[in-house]
Amino acid sequence: MYTESIEDYLKAIYEIQKEEKHVSTSSLSRKLGVAPASVTSMIKKLSEKKLITHKLYQGVKLTKAGRKIALEIIRHHRLIELYLAEALGVPWDRVHQEAETWEHVLSEDLENRMDAVLGHPTRDPHGSPIPSRDGTIIEIDSIPLADLNPGQSGVVVEVSDHDPNLLRYIAQMGLYPKTEVEVISIEPFGGPITIKVEDISHILGIEAARHVFVTGATGVPDEVI
């Protein structure tokens, strides 16, 4: 078994890798809230354990073994999030925080039991995919709600789960995964977006709209604008 710290680093590397390709010391330092020097020394350790590859001054990459562990932890995290929401009624803005500590102490047996109780789910409460036991993960292509054009509509796939305030804000408008949403208008210069969810109009800050991801955009296409 690996330490909690190692698991956190591998998970962070996976998550940064997903959206930035290049995983730098400083990005890890920011994400994990530790000093850059601490990251460097952990990078050394992870390299020795063959969990990542590292070229000096050029960032890191997960090896197959490292990726496997990262996905295991992410599976734990998301199963726990869903379990807490479904079985214990924990509000969706708080499940992330709880899962952060639980993910490291979940035995394989309990993982399987939760998975079974939940009916082998594929998405957590924020819409993020739950990797399967063998490390398969199905990401759905999606774009930020903020990138839709007025008149277009789509279905919410995923919302980012780190900020409880954001989640509560998003929940107020019913922007849960699988909900259809239509963009009515977008004010220029970073202004708010007007959307319609289940026939009700809402005004949404652009920053929030960047953290809601939708798919299957239809309606007025880009070219017509």
Place this chain on the structure above:
Amino acid sequence: MYTESIEDYLKAIYEIQKEEKHVSTSSLSRKLGVAPASVTSMIKKLSEKKLITHKLYQGVKLTKAGRKIALEIIRHHRLIELYLAEALGVPWDRVHQEAETWEHVLSEDLENRMDAVLGHPTRDPHGSPIPSRDGTIIEIDSIPLADLNPGQSGVVVEVSDHDPNLLRYIAQMGLYPKTEVEVISIEPFGGPITIKVEDISHILGIEAARHVFVTGATGVPDEVI
């Protein structure tokens, strides 16, 4: 918050205190599986934090603050044991092990949710009392099954939970908490005990019988023997 290690020491001290009055360095060393020297240095730290009192070469005692923490952890442990058994169907010989790690990462919110889902239970799957949130714990007076005389019967209150093999052995005979059991005969010189549980006779090793605690013994009293 305190470290996992500190919580483990406090819990261990509480448990030893309960059955031995005098909590020595060596008993803690044995219980926690660490070297005596390690115990000594932790004792120093716990004393400084006013969680225990310590007289050189004379053992330790929990302070009020230390006892409170110990009971909080024990409450976590036993709630989790029961929750895992009830909600996730974990067999009773395995819940202890799982709870050992979970007890340290249970938030107050989840503690309360589990408590509510379980209907504010007072006993864990092995019959041990679950301390209430304010630290009240109700121990039921009981004696080892091994101490009953032939002809006496009682109700199982609690079984010791540390050894999965013992628990499986005990379960085979249906010796769960709340079950009535009658002692038919006891072979001398540490020989086995014959018992009757739900009209079925079983032969039980004396060692196992020492780990099953019963109350309300009736039938042939001591004096008649």
Place this chain on the structure above:
DNA sequence: CATAGTTTTTAGGCATGTCTAAAATCTATG
């Protein structure tokens, strides 16, 4: 294309909690 500014690494420390070996203290017995 030199250099100022940023990023990363090295060097050296610290806290936690463990260990072994040796010294100090206690205790039980002859």
Place this chain on the structure above:
DNA sequence: CATAGATTTTAGACATGCCTAAAAACTATG
């Protein structure tokens, strides 16, 4: 009541993972 044997404590080390300060290396711009 002295002392052998057990228990406890002290001394010194080590692994983990964090830190700050300073050096090294990269990169972007005038």
